[in-house]
Amino acid sequence: MRMESVEDYSIFNKIGGRGAVHLVVEQFYDKVMSDKILIPFFENADMQIQRGKMKAFLMMALGGPIKFTGKDLRHAHVHLVKAGLTDEHFDRVAVYLDDVLEQNGVTVELREIIASVVEQCREAVLDR
Numbered sequence: 001m002r003m004e005s006v007e008d009y010s011i012f013n014k015i016g017g018r019g020a021v022h023l024v025v026e027q028f029y030d031k032v033m034s035d036k037i038l039i040p041f042f043e044n045a046d047m048q049i050q051r052g053k054m055k056a057f058l059m060m061a062l063g064g065p066i067k068f069t070g071k072d073l074r075h076a077h078v079h080l081v082k083a084g085l086t087d088e089h090f091d092r093v094a095v096y097l098d099d100v101l102e103q104n105g106v107t108v109e110l111r112e113i114i115a116s117v118v119e120q121c122r123e124a125v126l127d128r
């Protein structure tokens with residue numbers, strides 16, 4: 001059997017597909033939106049878009065059927081960088097995602113792959 005790849009849907013499927021992602025997204029969203037340091041960045045955001053964003057974020061990180069380019073992520077966050085978004089905020093979001101995955105029984109091996117995908121977004125999100 002070949003290794004899981006972020007290029008296909010295997011991680012996404014392995015954690016349970018859309019149903020699992022939906023549950024994980026709700027928990028991830030709750031954590032992010034309970035963090036006083038992160039809340040200000042979401043204050044002017046449309047709640048519906050935020051949920052969609054979190055879902056997209058996770059689907060992407062799991063290698064699900066969604067694809068973002070660095071340019072899209074840069075464009076989506078550049079106003080936040082101007083408002084003070086830094087590595088500290090990125091790290092908190094990354095930790096919340098990993099926490100939720102861990103709490104839902106996702107293996108260390110899969111979590112490491114997912115974390116590396118999240119890491120690949122850092123420079124674009126922070127407009128560097």
Ligand code: HEM
Pocket residue numbers: 038041042044045046049050052053056057060068073076077080085089090091093118119121122125
């Ligand atoms: C791996 C890292 C990240 C990914 C893949 C990601 C993904 C996305 C995407 C795809 C959008 C655009 C959604 C749309 O179509 O409007 C978006 C918007 C946004 N993201 Fe992120 N994001 C990441 C990190 C962060 C971080 C660290 C923060 C702040 C702490 C953040 C806060 C926001 C906010 C506030 C919006 C705009 C929502 C709105 O204006 O309605 N994101 N993100």
